[in-house]
Amino acid sequence: MLALFTRRPAPVALLFGAVAATGFAPWQLWPLTLVGLAGLAWLVQRAPTLRNAAWIGWCWGVGHFTINNNWFQHAFDFQDKMPPVLGYFAAVGLALYLGIFPMFASAVAWRFGRRERPDEAYVLVFAAAWIAGEWLRSVLFTGYAWDPIAVIWLPMIGMARMSAWIGTYALSGVTILMAGAMLLAADGRWRLAGKLVPLLIFAAFSSVSHLPPSRPDAPLLQVVQPNIGQDARGENDQELMLAALTRWSGRPGARPRLVLWPEGVMRDYLESGYPRWIYDGQSPLFNRWRLAQLLGPRDVLLTGHAPLRFDAAGDVVGASNSVFAIDARARIVGRYDKAHLVPYGEYLPMPWLLRPLGLARLVPGDFDFDAGPGPRTLVIPGFGPIGFQTCYEIIFSGHVVDEAHRPRMIFNPSTDAWFGKWGPPQHLAQARMRAIEEGLPIVRSTPTGISAVIAADGTLLATVPHETAGAITMPLPPALPPTLFSRLGNWAAVIVGLAFLAAAIAIRRRPR
Known part of the structure; x- marks a missing residue:
């Protein structure tokens, strides 16, 4: 049987990659990811040439990412300019590119x-190369950091909490060590597995949450999920649902609420100063007043919005994907502009080439979005410093916090309605990893779910399930002191990767 596998390594590598994908949400069969990685390491080690090893790694990546990113196809269901069937080819095409990174690590x-x-030594080199590969995947061509291997550990929260020390990419390298230990144990060598026992003990202790309770005077969060699908955005029912889930109860002495609405639900213009024809008879002040009527006297609403940009002639030339803060007096008291835009979603790369071929953005619109300056903390009156990461931005480890102004929480509005069934739980999982890394609570509000309040140690405090209308009302969870990773950023991955290489060199040089 083993000889058959090595004679046909490409389809076996595809199979191992697909098996490894089942460790992520929604299945979360994380032991199978270890099996899939151990199988990759075994096939690569038995490859007769460097070219064969690279080919095996690429095949593994194609199998893995085709399964893991199958939700990508659903984005094409909401684009009139391109047929939905193109989504299946796009999902495989994305996997063909992403397979380069396991190929790099294997080579x-x-x-x-x-x-x-x-x-x-072989396992340590593989782990170091995997760390480098995942980091490269997060930065090349604007980056695609979706689902690094370390995310599989969230069901084993103690292991996931190691990312507070070393970050997600380095924890992926540790995962490769564990898969390699399985491979060596199958060959009758248990030394590496024995060395990992203290790590497992540390993870077991870390699984116990030591998060302090919310302060008695902590402001309230109200996270709203209207359950409005991508194809129904902008309809009147959406506004009625948002209002019903938001309206202030009028209780005397009630604590102030930070009301959190999703990305993409606010269609009425909120800013003054646009050309009159844009408003079509509506007043931005009246639109803000209608929102303010839903708030108590000390409440603030954070809502996704898409403000416009005009040229000197008054023509629309751009927009931004933003979050506006509206207070109970109908004032705009803060604004965040999304910085890390989604290629093919919020802008079309190489439009001079792709538009003549009939390709378009996946998100409807006639022009690309403008990018904001990067992570930013806004001081919201009555609530203090709040950080923002819109949708896709939350997946980028080490790039979610304004380092000069550490917030008390991060708000992550998103539109996951075009992510199918697999995308929303995967997106939520990656937000939990950012909470652990930074030691900050993260609050997600999405139109169709999964909306959630995530504690600073990655614990899910409350959720609204997928495709369900509802709201979460609870006190703002406390932040933890800055973690080691929040101080080092992805230099932690560099340090761990170099330590693995140094250990591999030491092993090879020691006398036998």
């Missing part, structure tokens, strides 16, 4: 770590 491991039999 490096074969070239610098391979011996006749797999050993600890």
Whole structure:
């Protein structure tokens, strides 16, 4: 049987990659991810040439990312300019590109770590190369950091909480070590597995939450999920649902609420100063007043919005994906502009080439969005410093906090209605990893779910399920002191990767 596998390594690698994808949400069969990674390491070690090793790694990546990113197809269901069937080809095409990164790790491991039999040094080199590969995937061509391997550990929260020390990419490298330990144990060598026992003990202790309770005077959060699908945005029922889930109860002495609405639900213009023809008879002041009527005297509403940009002639030339803060006096008291835009979603790369081919953005609109300056903390009156990361931005480890002004929480409005069934739980999982890394609570509000309040240690405090209308009302959870990762950022991944390489060199140089 083993000989058959090695004679046909490409389809076996595809299978191992697909198996590894089942460790992520919604299935969360994380032991199978370890099996899939161990299978990759075994196939690469047995490859006769560097070219064969790279080919095996790429096949593994294609199988893995085709399954893991199958939700990508659903984005095409809401685009009139391109047929939905194109989404299936797009999902596979994305996997063909993403397979380059496991290919890179496999080639490096074969070239610098391979011996006749797999050993600890080989596994350490593989782990270091995997860290480098995941980091490269997060930055090349604006980056696609979706679902690094470390996310599989959220069901084993103690392991996931190691990212507070070393970050997600380094924890992915530790995951490769664990898969490698399985491979060596299958070959009768248990030394690496024994060395990982203290790590598992540390993870077991970390699984117990030590988060302090919310302060008695903490302001309230009200997270609203109207359950309005991507194809129904802007309809009157949406406004009625948002109002019903938001309206202030009028209780005397009630604590102030920070009301959190999703991305993409506010269609009426809120800013003054646009050309009159834009408003079509509506007043931006009246639109803000209608929102203010839903608020108590000390409440503030944070809502996604898309303000416009005009040229000197008064023509629309751009827009931004923003969050506006509206107080009970109908004033705009803060604004955040999304910085990390989604290629093909919020802008079309190489439009001079792609538009003549009939390709368009996946999000309806006639022009691309403008990018904001980056992570930003806004001081919201009555609520203090609040950080913002809109939708896709939350997946980028080490790039979610304004380092000069640490917030007390991060608001992550999103539109997950075009992510299918698999995308929303995966998106939520990655937000939980950011909460652990930064030691900050993260609050997600989406039109169709999964909306959630995430504690600073990654614990899910409350959720509104997928495709369900509802609201969460609870006190603002406390932040933790800055974590080691929040101070080092992705330098932590560099340090861990170099430590793995140094250990591999030491193992190879020691006398036998």
